[in-house]
Amino acid sequence: MSPAWNRPLARDLRRLGYDPVLNWGYLPWRRGGIEGIAERTCRRLQRRFPDRLPPLDAVGHSMGGLVLRAMHARGYLPAETRLVTLGSPHQGARRAEVFKDHPLYRLLFGPCGQDLRPCSPFLQSLPDQAPPNCLNLISGRGDEVGFRTRHQGDNDGVVEVQATEWPGARRLFIPDVRHAWLTLHPRTREAVCTYLQPMGASMAPNQQPI
Numbered sequence: 001m002s003p004a005w006n007r008p009l010a011r012d013l014r015r016l017g018y019d020p021v022l023n024w025g026y027l028p029w030r031r032g033g034i035e036g037i038a039e040r041t042c043r044r045l046q047r048r049f050p051d052r053l054p055p056l057d058a059v060g061h062s063m064g065g066l067v068l069r070a071m072h073a074r075g076y077l078p079a080e081t082r083l084v085t086l087g088s089p090h091q092g093a094r095r096a097e098v099f100k101d102h103p104l105y106r107l108l109f110g111p112c113g114q115d116l117r118p119c120s121p122f123l124q125s126l127p128d129q130a131p132p133n134c135l136n137l138i139s140g141r142g143d144e145v146g147f148r149t150r151h152q153g154d155n156d157g158v159v160e161v162q163a164t165e166w167p168g169a170r171r172l173f174i175p176d177v178r179h180a181w182l183t184l185h186p187r188t189r190e191a192v193c194t195y196l197q198p199m200g201a202s203m204a205p206n207q208q209p210i
Helices: 003-016 033-048 063-073 094-098 103-115 121-125 186-201
Strands: 056-061 082-086 134-138 170-173
Touching: 003 056, 003 186, 033 063, 033 103, 033 121, 056 063, 063 082, 063 121, 082 186, 094 103, 134 186, 170 186
Parallel strands: 056 082, 082 134, 134 170
Antiparallel strands: none
């Protein structure tokens, strides 16, 4: 995902008191799948903070939320890191299963596209329960149809609501925001900042968001 989609939220976090805000994207077609993205992001953090990682708060949209889960599970992030995921398919994406063999899908999403399948080896390797202090923000229409009738049940146009379930995380449903707009919509950004507000308002100088 391009960091450009995250710029309004990054700006909001800076106003909240976070400094610096590390607005990083990823390329899903690179080798290594989601684990590879997690490892490369870890190395990037280590270059940014060569002595040791400071306390962090991390926000990830869609597959980015799964990257954060992998980073936390593998010990790449400090144990106290708060994770915020936006529209992430924690239970896997049904569309990934449907299109898993389609040449264009495989070209665009590479190994990550296979990791997104329900019950993929990658998803099965993640802890079932969320670590403490995690927010799982999701959207849909609040009905049985959602934005796309071809999906099963309510959905945000890409991910089914039932696929976003993340046991142990605080769940927040914001209706009528499409998947691609979750990082841009004012209600979503406000919800993220409200959740992070207590830390942002009294943040120590070494508290950093990513």
